[in-house]
Amino acid sequence: MKNDARLATAVYVIVSTVMIGTFFVSQTILGATSTNVTSQVIVGIAAPAVSAVTLNHSAAIVLNPNTTTNVDVNATISDANGCSEITTGTTTVLLFRSGVTSSTCLSSPNTLNCYVATAFTASSSCSSGSQNTTTTFAVQYFAQGTDVSSTASSDDWDATVIFRTPDNTTGSADANPHEELNTLLALNVTTSTINYGTLSANSNSGATDQVVTSTNAGNCTTSLQLSALQTLTSGANTIPTSSQGYSTSTFTYPGTSTALTGSPVTVGGFKLVGPTSTTNVAQATFWGVAVPNNQPTGTYTGTNVFQALFQ
């Protein structure tokens, strides 16, 4: 029995050695012609996904007057095929008033209600096929308002982010939520002072009007209110506020002018409609003054207020 066990062990070792040896010999000698069983996985093209699109950091858009205001659109772009798809892809980002629709905006951008960008700034490093992005738009001061008292109050502003990979697959998403663009009431007066020059007592400016031009620096129709913040004063002496007169057309003092008051008064015939481009919407007011009799000499200074009134 003992010899049988030894024999079995010897046979086992010999057979095993032969088999292993055969395997290595076959791999070495016949390897070039042998057939390997291989496995493969075809990684398909995955469409990118756009998510978490937010507009202006989820706050209503407030514009600066007479200039542009930066408005951010943030989004996350993901692609299961990896970051290379994102870094080599192309993007289109739309910022538009919802009444315009994204398709119209894409074909006819304008600064009134539709802005288009074709690039984003990475706001994070791409990781696991996901990239946070920011696109900043310089929105003009006359962009259309959508809040409750605006002419487009049934609309709001939306953003759409469209991403296309080099494989020509696309993903897109809209901002959630949309945001209002606030009405902007603003005025710019391009004249720094009203300079009546030198006048004698008991005289007036006659037909020599001083011109003050006001421009609409906002996105709504604006009327104008005028008043004196500080009447004309020189030391202890004053010239009555009502001595200054204004009109929307030229006049010979007092003519058609309206006497200035200490409280704001809406100027008749003055209306600045909302601009639709960077071309100024402007209107002039004409100013004159009378110096009462017996008015002491001096340098008289004062301040007039040009106040915008929403219409």
Add this chain to the structure above:
Amino acid sequence: MRPISFIAVSIAFVAVFFFMPAAITHAAFGVSPPFVNADHLVPGSTFTQTIYLVRDNADQDVKIQASLQLADPIKNWVSFDQGSSFTIPAGMHQFPVTISVSVPKDAGLGIYHGSLTFNTAPASAGQVTIALGAQVEINLTIGNNVYENYVVQRMTFPDIYEGENPLVDVKFENDGNVPESFDSAVFELYDQYDTVRLAYVQKNDGFPTTPAFSVKDYELEFPIDFYMGVGQYWGFVTFYKNHQAVASQKTVFNVLRSDWWSRFIRYVAKEWIWLLIALVLLVGIVIAIVIRIRRSAAR
């Protein structure tokens, strides 16, 4: 006689001089929005709205004078946070002013109007300077009807640490005149490719209430029976009110590696923050007492 005649001559040929130099810096000025429309107030309501004083040129400080024009009975209902005189600092294009309306409980129903005006101070003197101003219309309607109007301004999924539950940050804006909250929410967790759903959880309570006419930020936790290891996941949350989906968001978020120190810091920040502050104050007081005793002893 001479002085008298000099005065007479002076009076006869009085001249008014206005100097030409214009040191003023031109800047457009305005307000956005130029109205406060509180249409759904009820007696006892409080309402706040932020408007912005805006300018294009922010190179210098600008002084502002503000005044309310309100008649009875709303004269004492309306206030604003900046006072009648304040300064917009240089560099600031948009300056917030918060207007508050507090309607007394015995207020009569009706429609009320007023205004709030802001005037800039001219930047120079010596001439008839021009100051710019803008008017904010205030329109209040006091009624007795229930008005529901809200919007979820933000839903984001902050990054979390491994082993934690998903979180959703919510900004809830309630423009109605009754308190609002969600009834329920569903959170679905997907793998990084948004193909395999890993977890599903429904939440039926624990939603903060947002008072009328206010905005509330809060964070909601969705406990799930799934251990989220380090990596990227897709989250999909839907909020319901009266069995209707009212807001949803789907996006990716990260699960970060967590070490004991960061876990400890977060735990302290979340659970022990007041205890920690009290401890710091206590230590400060003890140190002050010890120093005082030592100084007394030294004398």
